[in-house]
Amino acid sequence: MDKTAPGIVSFEALDALLDQAYALEGPARREFVEGLPAPQREQIGKLLELSNALTLSDIAADPARSVAKTQEPGEESPLTADAGAEETPAGRWRLHRELGSGGMGQVFFASREAHADTASGSRDYVQEAAIKILWSHRASEDVRARFLRERRLLASLDHPGLARFVDGGFLADGRPWFAMEYVAGTTIDEYVRDQSLEERLRLFLEVCAAVAYAHQRLIVHRDIKPQNVLVDETGRARLLDFGVAGVLDDIDDGVYTRTAGAPLTLQYASPEQLTGAMVTVASDVYQLGLLLYVMLTGAPPYDVSDLPLTEAIDVICNTTPAKPGVRDAAIGSDLDAIVMAALSKSPDERYRTVSALADDVSRFLEDRPVKAMPRTAWYVARRFLRRNALVTGIVTASALALTAATVVSVRMADEAAEQAARSATAQQILSDVFRKADPFQGRGATVTLADALTRALPEIGARVADDPLLAWEVNHELGKIFESLGLIEQEAAAHRAVLAAAAELGDESEVPYLWGVAGLGNVLARTNPAEAVKFFDERLPARPTDAAAVEPWMSAQYSYVGALNRVREFGRADAGTFVMAEIVQQYDVDDPRRRARLSQLLAGVARRAGDAVTEDLHWSDAVRHMRAANNPSALAVTLSNRAIFLGRSARYDESEAAFLESLAIFEEAGMDTDATFATVLRGYAGLLFRSGRAGEAITTTERALKLLDPGSQFYARFVAEVNLAQYSLVTGDTSKTLVVMTRALPVVRREFADDPSIGRRMQRLFGKTMVFGGAYAEAAMAIGYADGECRREADLLRALESLEHPADEPARQKVWAALADLRHKSRSEELTQPDLDGFVALYEQEAPVFFDALDRWRVLDALSSAAVLPPALRQRHAELDAQRAETATLIAAYPAGTLVDLAAYLRSTADKPVSCLQTPPG
Amino acid sequence: MSGNGRPGAHEVTALLKRYAQGQSESLNDVVALVYEELHQLARQQLRRSRVGQHVQTTVLVHEAYEKLVQGKTQDLRDRRHFFAVASRAMRQIVVDTYRADNAAKRGGGAPPVTLTVSHLLDMDKPEQLVAVYEAIDKLAGHSEDLVETLDMSCFGGLSNEQIAELTGCNVRTVQRKLQRARSWLMHFMAQDIKSD
Structure with a gap:
């Protein structure tokens, strides 16, 4: 078929016809070719077909391609698609x-x-x-x-x-x-529509890994596009294979076209594919860039599907697409830079390899500087600070447990705002020194900002030595930076330097002195609250002397009150809070952040006083002030705190509205990937759970879990997993609970038992897990928890110790109840008199908590069996006994999902006669 | 920049001028000069680059231009000739390198010099380059014009826009020329393989 070289028709004549044919597109070209006299038609047809070979090497291997190609389908092939009927190539297929x-x-x-x-x-x-x-x-x-x-x-x-x-x-x-x-799945662009940014990027990295693998074997895919990347049922991205993928797509892909070389999808073609230039690894990098673009924004950068081919080529080869960040502000300049580097028109300007592209995406995920960004020292530093802010956020988040207030992170958000407004002079000095220290030149990733700053400290000291005014400002800033880096010793040293400078300044020293006290006291409050209280007692004046001193004084007083709360000196804490309120009034402090903080403290006071009405007012104030403070992250956290309060007050609708607003703020500000956001999500999940929507609680917690890095955010993840276990228990998915518990128990013992701070947090958390005391006992037994009853009793006792805060009262009751139950059942140990006293006292405190009727019965049952039940309580015990039996019947009779409804129902009837329980919930 | 015994910018420009005036023997001279220079540059590049890194033909050709003619001629025709010549020389170098590597491989010699153009080929079948090269020669027997454009694009690494500017036609024409060249190359290669 190929005996016809240019011979029958001259080369020049054929070449001229070929030129005309190439000037036309699609149907016009076909028409033109069909209108030619037979020999020319055949020749030109073959030449055009030949041009469809993938590369020169393909044609070298397959010179007769045109023969197979031009053959009519079915003409030679006995294998037509005959649904289900065809006997198979291998006999079995x-x-x-x-x-x-x-x-x-x-x-x-x-x-x-x-x-x-x-x-x-x-x-x-x-x-x-x-x-x-x-x-x-x-x-x-x-x-x-x-x-x-x-x-x-x-x-x-x-x-x-x-x-x-x-x-x-x-x-x-x-x-x-x-x-x-045969991969059944969803195309990747479809799949990621509901996924978080991080999930999208992780999936993208999987695609990169597959392409890089092929490249290592010298295979260039040339046709990477969303339709060729499916996500299978296991959530894994699968790149459909080369030859087959191209073929599979023919049928449903309208914009499939052929130009100078390989068959390709115009929409996803690289410039060099369209201009017939060399198609190399760089082309795959380009297409991966496009893929990432689509995964981030939901659409390709150009829509050329309706354009004539020539215009489409012009668009793809000559116009710079809008950065992804233009379409979605949440994307940010780093990802913009990565995508745009991959999409460079010139292959030489792209990432040199797919691994380099993947590496940069990973760097972004780790909050490390991406290579596609101009590498200035300050850019690197910003990334570093952001990374660190998240790391410090973890500790914060882990402290928040299930219902604890998120005051700590509000403070962090405040600090961030203060930092933004810091003194220009101090900043200038720091930046000078920093540049001079030049930690980023050729030292790679091992140099940290902390190292750089530590190295620069002597120089900073020298530069401010003669000027105490400057010294305090600079050290004040340094203190904040070290705080955000989590370098407590350096932070304390900086605050001490502020105090030293203040001492030198003499008369005009009140403001720096108070800042020094606030800073150092704040360090102590975080590390050793008792020490902090002593420190503040000695150093902090009861009131600021003038308006200038109000701000640092408020800052110090805030830490002081926090420390007093931590050491459970609630009386003094409340008194301190009231002084703050007076100062705010006296000096007419209108800084909304300060007022918001104060409102939060006052809400805490009201909570301890059991005054829900006042607490409500203060939370409303806190939110109102935070709205005025123009600090979205602090507002979001405050909203979330108020939502927790509302949830506690069973005002579920309002609580949900507040949570949703908080979450929306995070999302709008593009902060919907960080640990604080995850914390709010967990709070929201708690609300959903309490209002009987365990299924949603589970998905929400799972969403939070996905945001938390298994390595660096281990603690927060742990908390979320324990929550998940609780929720799963309610939906009847006890197997999940068992899994989490199995994993969690040894971790708690191993990792946290000896760690005074984290250990206590975890113990507290663990104690709260005992909300499901009975279920937990069953769970632990079901998994053959080897250590037996005594061991669990030790857990309960430890949990009890850690539940020291008044806000933990409900949880402590649960643990006590579980303990009573356990001892009662096991008879392994006589109940001690303090136990019994505690139980009686406990019983007398009415606290509206989950499953409280059951708990109270447990306590009473234990007391009853120990024969120490005061007569006044005997009657109640009998009532509760009946109630418990009824509850058990109800629980057994109801589908698992309604357990929560039942609990809510029980709570709402707690003060009513037992007979009310006979009406099942609606 | 022009050292001992190396072609000076003046010399290259003069040769290009003579060639442009129709003295076709000058073409061989200038090709020889440029070939020598490109080869030198390729070796330098390879020494500088890490193992396994590709040497970009584009870089080489542009570097040769900087070295040999830059600033000495404003004549577009000179530039066109230079790039045409350099691209062709580059093609020659690529093929020669492959041949040398193959010989060296059989003798257990150094790892192959890898040039970007190899992506046109199966890495494990460098002999295909020879087939491509022979097809280009055949095409040159029919149309120098198409081969010049092909060389500039594939071996000189010039963009279609650059080629359009140098050869005084529009980008669309360059694209069509490349398409035609491809069609013909494949045609000749198919023929060759059939007659093997």
């Missing part, structure tokens, strides 16, 4: 339908069954695959060779991100075929 056809063959959807028992014919398993079969048994040796080469190539690839080679063989007529794993 059944072809179901044609998926598409391409240069060398047809692709079918196929399946095969294996029979466990051939006699009975019972099916053991069914395997599905995409089978590609060579077009014609009369295909030339070259086509055959090429087909076999492709088969060999695919068989050599083995990567979890690629469709796998399954099988291969020859038909009776000698035609080779092969089967590739």
Whole structure:
């Protein structure tokens, strides 16, 4: 068929016709070719077809490609897609339908069954695959060779991100075929629509890994696009395989087109593919850039589907697309830079390898400086600070547990705002010194900002030595920076330097002195509250002397009150809070942040006084002031705190509205990926749970979990997992609870038992997990928890110790109840008199808590069995006993999901006669 | 910049001028000069680059231009000739390198010099480059014009815009020329393989 070189028709004549043909597109070109006289038509047709070969090397391997290509489908092939009927290439595969056809063959959807028992014919398993079969048994040796080469190539690839080679063989007529794993899934752009930024990026990294793997084997994909990347049921991204993928897409892809070289999808073609230039690794980098663009923004950067080819090429080759951040402000300049570097028109300006691209995305995920950004020292420093802010946020988040207020992170947000407004002079000095220290030149990732600052400290000291005014400002700033870096010693040293400078300043020293006291006291309050209280007692004046001193005094007093709360000196804490309130009035402090803080403290006072009405007012004030403070993150946290209060007051609708506003603020500000956001999510989950929406609570907690890094945010994750376990228990998914508990118990003992701060937090958390005391006991027994009753009793006692804060009262009651129950049941130990006293006292405090009726019964039951039940309580015990039996009946009679409704119902009837319980919840 | 025995900018420009005036033997001279220079640059580049890193033909050709003619000629025709010549020389170097590498490999020699153009090929079948090269020669027998454009694009690494500017036609024409060249190359290669 190829004896016709330029001979029948001259080269020049054919070349001129070819030129005309290439000037036309699509149907016009076809029309033109069909209108030619026969010899020319045949020649030009072949020349155009030849140009569709993937590369020069493809044609070298497959010179007769045009023959196979121009053949009518079905003409030579006995394998038409005949649903379910066709006997199969390998005897076992059944072809179901044609998926598409391409240069060398047809692709079918196929399946095969294996029979466990051939006699009975019972099916053991069914395997599905995409089978590609060579077009014609009369295909030339070259086509055959090429087909076999492709088969060999695919068989050599083995990567979890690629469709796998399954099988291969020859038909009776000698035609080779092969089967590739049939990936059922969702296209990646579709799949990521509801995913967080981080999830999207992690998925993208999986695609990169698959492409990089292929590159290592010198295979360039050339057609990476969302339709070719499916996410399977396990959530794993799968790049559909090369030859097959291209073929599979033919059928449903309208914008499939052919230009200078390979068949390609115009929408996702790289500039060099369109201009017929070399298609290299860089082309895959470009297409990965496009893929990332689509995954981030939901749409490709250009829509060329309706443009004529020439215009489309012009758009793709010559116009710079809008940065992803323009479409979605949450994306940010780092990702913009990464995507735009991958999308450079010139291959040389892109990432040199897919690994380099993936590496930069990973760096972004780790909050490390990305390479695509101009690498100024300050850019690097900003990334560093952000990374650190998150790390410090973890400790904060882990302290928040289930219902504890999030005051700590409000303070952090405040600090951030203060830092933004810091003194220009001090900043200038720091930046000078910092630049001079130059920690980022050629030292790689091992140099940290902390190192740099520590190195620069002597120099800073020297520069401010003669000027105490400057010294206090600079050290004041340094203190904040070290705080955000979590370098407590350096932070304390900086605050001491502020105090020293203040001493030098003499008369005008009140403001720096108070800042020094506030700073150092704040360090102490975080590390040793008792010490902090002593320190403040000695150093902090009862009131500021003038208006200038109000701000630092308020800051110090805030830490002071915090420390007093921590050491449970609530009387003095409340008194301190009231002084703050007076100062605010006296000096007419209108800084909304200060007022908001004060309102939060006052809300705490009201909570301890059991005055829900006043507490409500203060939370409303706190939110109002924070709105005025124009500090979205602090507002979001305050809203979340108020939401927690509302939830506690069973005002679920209002609570939910506040949570939703808080979450929306995070999302709007693009902070919906950090640990604080995750904390609010967990709070919201708690509310959902309490209001009987355990399913939503679970998905919300899972969302929070995904935001938390398993390594660096271990604690917060742990908390979330324990919550998840609780929620799962209610939905009847006890297996999940068992898994989490199995994992959590040893971790708590191993990791936290000896750590005074984290350990206590975890113990507290653990104590709160005992809300499900009875269920927990069953769970622990069910998993064969080896240490037995005594061990669990030790857990309970430890939990009890850690539940020292008044706000933990409800949880402590639970633990006590569980303990009483345990001792009662096990009889392993006599109840001690302090226990009994505690139980009686406990019983007398009415606290509206989850499952409280059951708990109270447990306490009373224990007391009753110890025969120390005061007569006044005996009657109540009998009532509760009846109530418990009824509850148990109700619980057994209700589907698992309504357990929470039941609990709410029980709570609402707690003060009513027992008989009320006979009406089941609606 | 022009050192001992190395072609000076003046010399290259003069040769280009003579060639432009129709003295076709000057072409061989200038090709030889440029070939020598490109080869030197390629070796330097390889020494500087890490193992396994590609040497960009584009970089080489542009560096050669900087070295040999830059600033000495404002004549567009000179530039066009230079890039045409340099691209062709580059093609020659690529093929020669492959041949040398193959010989060296058989003798257990150094790892192959890898040039960007290799992406046109199967890495494990460098002999295909020879087939491509022979097809280009065949095409040159029919149309120097197409081969010049092809060389500039594939081996000189010039963008279509640059080629359009140098050869005085529009970008669309350059694209069509490249498409035609591709079609013909594949045609010749198909023919060759058939007749093997």
